[in-house]
Amino acid sequence: MKTEKLSFKRRTRIDYFVNYLLFFSVVIAFITLASLIIDIFSDGWKWFDWQFFNSYPSRKPELAGIKAAFYGTIWVMSITALLSIPIGISTALYLEMFADDSKFNKFIKVNISNLAGVPSIIYGIIGMAIFVEFFQMGRVILAGALTMTLLILPIIIIASQEAIKQVPSYYMDAALALGATKWQAVVKVILPQSIPGMVSGFILAMSRAIGESAPMIAISALVYITFLPEGPLDRFTVMPIQIYNWISQPQDDFRGIAAAGIILLLIMLLSLNSLAIFLRDYFQRRN
Amino acid sequence: MxxxxxxxxxxxxxxxxxxxxxxxxxxxxxxxxxxxxxxxxxxxxxxxxxxxxxxxxxxxxxxxxxxxxPLFKPQSFGILPLVAGTLLVTIIAVIVALILGLSISVFLSEYAPENIRRIIKPILEVLAGIPTVVYGYFALTFVTPIIMNIVGSFGGNIIIFNALSAGLVMGLMITPMVSTISEDALISVPQSLRDASYAMGAKKFQTAFRVVVPAALSGISASVILGISRAIGETMIVTIAAGSTPNFTFNPLESIQAMTAFIVQISLGEAPHGSLEYNTIFAVGLLLFMMTLSLNIFGKWLVSKYSENY
Structure with a gap:
């Protein structure tokens, strides 16, 4: 390429052209997102009503609903949050505040970032091997929640570590100078200061978990559930599995039902993400 | 006391x-x-x-x-058809993500004014946050009919479940990831290099593609490698849109089965513990794990390399 010989005018024109060409790729991404949303709403909107929300799955499209899957998702997510948030915060506090630079601690850090890259279906089959088979739990909510905990722990730990790093180091210095022990400084000063940053990380991790289908399929398999789970040892299904189930039905009407399920899923994710953004802005303004 | x-x-x-x-x-x-x-x-x-x-x-x-x-007689367990299926979809996805993701990242870091950046970044975040089962639905009900129309109008043969549709949509799925990591690499190129290029009389496109992109090359390659790893491990798009016929082919218009899709297929049937099918998903899983792990380690090594340089 001999651009050196191109005239200034010509190069200015190329520059304009490249600018618009690059912008065009942004437009493609935008158009795709728009057509995805339009596709789903045009297929699913007419099925998205109270009857759909309040019914169990059925072989007849007009009677099918997402109630069991919705409750299954709520159950799995609540237990996952209850388990993964305390474990995530503790691990992050240890790694950022108490761990020295020993080889072992470095290994833990590298290990966590590698765990974050393991495909979710692998977590699914490992969860099946450990919780369903080895601990003999069966294909129940608790096994699903434990698997999901393993899956999102690396994300939660990394987000919490980032939040802890954001706290200025003079907070620690000031607390120590006032005679606090390191433990007191961490628990009473650093932790409260970093919680706002952690919260949006938790919400984003949970919204990732709500949309995960593959590991839940490995745990719960394809079940036909027409009851509401009453405890963590009941069998269950979650929304993404139910949606996948409807997509793979041959009748066209079930595609519409699947789209209605996707609308509900997207609404839940959107509200979670808005909540995360709102909390982030709220805490930023308060500080 | x-x-x-x-x-x-x-x-x-x-x-x-x-x-x-x-x-x-x-x-x-x-x-x-x-x-x-x-x-x-x-x-x-x-x-x-x-x-x-x-x-x-x-x-x-x-x-x-x-x-x-594995599911009918005579049983045969040669994994290459599954690996070929995974690679075929991954290659299509990476071509899409490389073109789109690299253009978007150069546009964001070199061309876009701050107010446009502030509109584009959330769009990318939304794309990154969409569950893969939704992308699968989109591939099957929107992209596949379009491809079938186009291929059909040229008189070609195409099956509903095909690698092309899954690959294109998967490319869109990993685009935000590729563009975000590439953009980080591009932004971390020191301003002095750009200034030097402009001082020599270069225009913006020359500076961007002959100075900044080469300087950020290790970060950009890292984004592609991490994208490949993500595509190999992705499950729902290939399960929904690419089919479940293990097929040793590199023809994107044919139906294939990816490694992850096979694991899902067996899992759906609740394979009994200790049976050969049950063991098979772990053998496939181990190979999948090895592939993604080595790509991730290599990708992260590349990222740490460019952050050392400047």
């Missing part, structure tokens, strides 16, 4: 608490051990479990065989 005894007791309690935190941090190590143990253990069972005809699967037949028929 006098003061020294009080501090002694407190110090003991605090050391105890820190030790509890340390043992909680060990959960991540236990997870890794469990993943490795069960993958290797069940893969070992896979090679020592009898097939229906009484023979055993040999490791080299598994790795280099070109016939994958």
């Amino acid at each position: 006098d003061y020294t005894e009080f501090t002694k007791a407190r110090r003991f309690r605090e050391r105890f608490a820190i030790n509890i935190l340390r043992s909680i941090a060990m959960i991540s190590i236990l997870t890794t051990i469990a993943i490795l143990f069960f993958l290797f253990y069940e893969t070992f069972n896979f090679f020592t479990n009898e097939m229906e005809d009484g023979g055993f699967v040999k490791p080299w037949e598994f790795l280099f065989g070109t016939k994958w028929t």
Whole structure:
């Protein structure tokens, strides 16, 4: 390429052209997102009503609903949050505040970032091997929640570590100078200061978990559930599995039902993400 | 209790608490051990479990065989058709993500004014946050009919479940990831290099593509490698849109089965513990794990390399 010989005018024109060409790729991404949303709403909107929300799955499209899957998702997510948030915060506090630079601690850090890259279906089959088979739990909510905990722990730990790093180091210095022990400084000063940053990380991790289908399929398999789970040892299904189930039905009407399920899923994710953004802005303004 | 005894007791309690935190941090190590143990253990069972005809699967037949028929007789366990299916979809996805993701990242870091950046970034975040089952639905109900119309109008043959549709949509799925990591690499190129280029009389496109992009090349390659790893491990798009016919082909218009899609297929049927099918998903899983792990390690090494340079 001999651009050196191109005239200034010509190069200015190329520059304009490249600018618009690059912008065009942004437009493609935008158009795709728009057509995805339009596709789903045009297929699913007419099925998205109270009857759909309040019914169990059925072989007849007009009677099918997402109630069991919705409750299954709520159950799995609540237990996952209850388990993964305390474990995530503790691990992050240890790694950022108490761990020295020993080889072992470095290994833990590298290990966590590698765990974050393991495909979710692998977590699914490992969860099946450990919780369903080895601990003999069966294909129940608790096994699903434990698997999901393993899956999102690396994300939660990394987000919490980032939040802890954001706290200025003079907070620690000031607390120590006032005679606090390191433990007191961490628990009473650093932790409260970093919680706002952690919260949006938790919400984003949970919204990732709500949309995960593959590991839940490995745990719960394809079940036909027409009851509401009453405890963590009941069998269950979650929304993404139910949606996948409807997509793979041959009748066209079930595609519409699947789209209605996707609308509900997207609404839940959107509200979670808005909540995360709102909390982030709220805490930023308060500080 | 006098003061020294009080501090002694407190110090003991605090050391105890820190030790509890340390043992909680060990959960991540236990997870890794469990993943490795069960993958290797069940893969070992896979090679020592009898097939229906009484023979055993040999490791080299598994790795280099070109016939994958675990569910009907005569059983054959050559994994290459699944690997080819995964690679085919991944290649299509990476071509899409490289073109789109690289253009978007150059546009964001070199061309876009701040107010346009502020509109584009959330769009990318939304794209990155869409569940893969939704992308699968989009591939099957929107992209596949379009491709079928186009191919049909040229008189070509195409099946509803095809690698092309899954690959294109998967490319869109990994585009935000590729563009975000590439953009970080581009932004970390020092301003002085750009200034020097402009001072020599270069225009923006020359500066961007002949100075900034080459300087950020290791970061950009890292984004592509991490994108490949993500595409290999992705499950729902290939399960929904690419089919479930193990097919040793590189024709994107044919129906294939990816490694992850096979695992889902067996999982859906609740394979009984200890059966050969049950072991098979772990053998496939182990290979999948090895592929993604090595790509991730290589990608992260590249990222750390460019952050060292400047």
